[in-house]
Amino acid sequence: MATTAIERRLLVGGEWIETGDWIEVRSPYDGSPVGRVPSAGAEETRRALDAAESAMSEPLPAHERAAILDRVASALAECHDEVARTISAEAGKPLKAARIEAQRAVSTYTMAAVEARKLAGEVIPMDASPAGEGKIAFTLRLPVGIVGAISPFNFPLNLVAHKIAPALAAGCAVVLKPASQTPLSALLLAELETEAGLPPGWLNVLCGPAAEIGDVLVEDERVKLITFTGSSGVGWKLRERAARKRVSLELGNATPVIVAADADLDDVAARLAAHAFSFAGQSCISVQRIYIERSAYDGFLERFLPRVAALQVGDPADESTDVGPLISQPERDRVLSWIEEARAAGAEVLAGGELDGELLRPTVIASAPPDAKVSCEEVFGPLCTVTPYDTLDDAIALANGTPFGLQAGVFTNDVKAALRAAGALEFGGVTINEAPTFRADQMPYGGVKDSGNTREGPAFAVREMTEDRVVVFQL
Ligand code: NAP
Numbered sequence: 001m002a003t004t005a006i007e008r009r010l011l012v013g014g015e016w017i018e019t020g021d022w023i024e025v026r027s028p029y030d031g032s033p034v035g036r037v038p039s040a041g042a043e044e045t046r047r048a049l050d051a052a053e054s055a056m057s058e059p060l061p062a063h064e065r066a067a068i069l070d071r072v073a074s075a076l077a078e079c080h081d082e083v084a085r086t087i088s089a090e091a092g093k094p095l096k097a098a099r100i101e102a103q104r105a106v107s108t109y110t111m112a113a114v115e116a117r118k119l120a121g122e123v124i125p126m127d128a129s130p131a132g133e134g135k136i137a138f139t140l141r142l143p144v145g146i147v148g149a150i151s152p153f154n155f156p157l158n159l160v161a162h163k164i165a166p167a168l169a170a171g172c173a174v175v176l177k178p179a180s181q182t183p184l185s186a187l188l189l190a191e192l193e194t195e196a197g198l199p200p201g202w203l204n205v206l207c208g209p210a211a212e213i214g215d216v217l218v219e220d221e222r223v224k225l226i227t228f229t230g231s232s233g234v235g236w237k238l239r240e241r242a243a244r245k246r247v248s249l250e251l252g253n254a255t256p257v258i259v260a261a262d263a264d265l266d267d268v269a270a271r272l273a274a275h276a277f278s279f280a281g282q283s284c285i286s287v288q289r290i291y292i293e294r295s296a297y298d299g300f301l302e303r304f305l306p307r308v309a310a311l312q313v314g315d316p317a318d319e320s321t322d323v324g325p326l327i328s329q330p331e332r333d334r335v336l337s338w339i340e341e342a343r344a345a346g347a348e349v350l351a352g353g354e355l356d357g358e359l360l361r362p363t364v365i366a367s368a369p370p371d372a373k374v375s376c377e378e379v380f381g382p383l384c385t386v387t388p389y390d391t392l393d394d395a396i397a398l399a400n401g402t403p404f405g406l407q408a409g410v411f412t413n414d415v416k417a418a419l420r421a422a423g424a425l426e427f428g429g430v431t432i433n434e435a436p437t438f439r440a441d442q443m444p445y446g447g448v449k450d451s452g453n454t455r456e457g458p459a460f461a462v463r464e465m466t467e468d469r470v471v472v473f474q475l
Pocket of ligand 1: 154177179208211213215234235285451
């Protein structure tokens with residue numbers, strides 16, 4: 001079902017503003033207009049920071065912050081269909097995946113409300129050292145200050161929720177810049193926050209030229225923390241430039257999975273076929289590199305390839321579609337060129353590798369050389385490689401062999417092997433007998449190496465968005 005084109009305004013200091021310039025949002029599936037939003041620049045960003053500063057000068061008590069977060073969770077659940085259709089229309093995300101994202105955002109808000117209610121410092125055992133004798137001390141957990149948030153296109157609702165809900169729980173005002181391709185879900189969420197009673201200035205949402213808005217967030221000293229989710233190149237550059245701020249980075253991955261011969265291959269094939277291609281692989285933890293113990297290699301492919309072939313490729317608005325478009329034609333053509341590069345280097349395309357109409361079919365590649373882009377860079381498309389291995393140590397070395405370290409998966413019925421792999425895999429998260437694409441919103445989620453330097457999930461994000469002030473009493 002087509003969504004009627006939506007016009008939304010930007011939120012600055014509690015007012016919905018226009019700028020005279022517009023960003024057109026088009027369907028990645030067929031290019032039809034989905035909506036438009038005003039395009040703002042440095043001046044509006046500074047106004048948003050003024051509003052955030054003035055909001056934070058009158059702190060909101062924790063019970064009010066929690067109640068607002070709870071009301072947003074309820075509102076998200078009530079308008080589930082509109083929210084899911086907005087995500088699907090602007091991102092080209094199949095509706096069934098968009099529905100999951102919309103439901104997950106309810107959890108994110110619910111968990112953030114819990115964190116707002118339990119935010120507290122701790123008592124320091126002062127007489128544990130001679131220096132502290134005769135004193136009592138405790139810490140206050142205080143908001144770090146204004147948060148600048150920058151979010152990507154691929155989870156246009158829930159990754160925004162993972163920034164703005166913990167910030168409110170922590171007592172921080174936010175200036176948010178969502179991805180230009182997908183601003184509508186973020187602005188819908190901002191509307192739900194204002195309807196839930198959020199006073200002016202606590203959340204400001206600006207769309208527009210990324211570098212111009214980003215520069216103000218980097219340069220303005222009032223911004224104490226930048227929380228960024230997106231590509232590694234942009235993220236690490238921001239951190240370099242904002243040396244005096246906290247900069248929380250959630251970046252890319254080239255997600256590996258190890259499949260031991262003792263795993264339940266039917267279960268593995270079902271999970272990996274779903275998780276290598278959902279949203280056309282445009283998730284930072286989409287399954288990309290599958291390493292299978294040599295004795296199970298053929299058995300795995302016999303089960304996996306028919307499941308890949310059965311995936312429904314088509315219109316994201318259709319409830320039965322599994323795999324829709326990539327976010328843009330240049331992105332689709334990039335992935336196609338990576339497939340050609342691997343093929344030219346001797347790889348074998350076992351499935352897909354070609355277009356179905358305008359859409360890239362789910363692609364499975366064998367014998368890809370280790371230095372082919374599909375083996376060592378983040379594909380961010382509906383593509384996985386399959387590679388046999390001989391020993392668990394070999395598989396772990398292969399999995400660790402890229403600069404990324406977000407999540408990895410291991411399928412085995414050997415508990416000792418699972419625990420050994422969990423210890424040796426250099427990733428922020430390891431899933432056992434589940435695809436590494438799995439994420440529940442209360443989990444600590446984030447990467448090591450090039451994949452980032454932080455953990456999201458409301459409890460963990462609130463920790464980053466607050467700081468301890470110690471109070472010492474002489475008795
Ligand atoms: P991107 O191109 O890096 O864009 C992300 C955000 O950064 C967008 O809002 C973008 O704005 C903005 N941006 C771009 N250049 C900027 C600059 N110079 N200064 C400030 N902001 C700037 O990434 P994407 O293509 O949207 O997202 C895909 C990437 O995100 C993948 O690498 C994926 O793995 C990663 N990701 C990571 C996680 C995680 O939790 N670890 C989750 C999801 C996605 P415009 O849209 O206006 O260009």
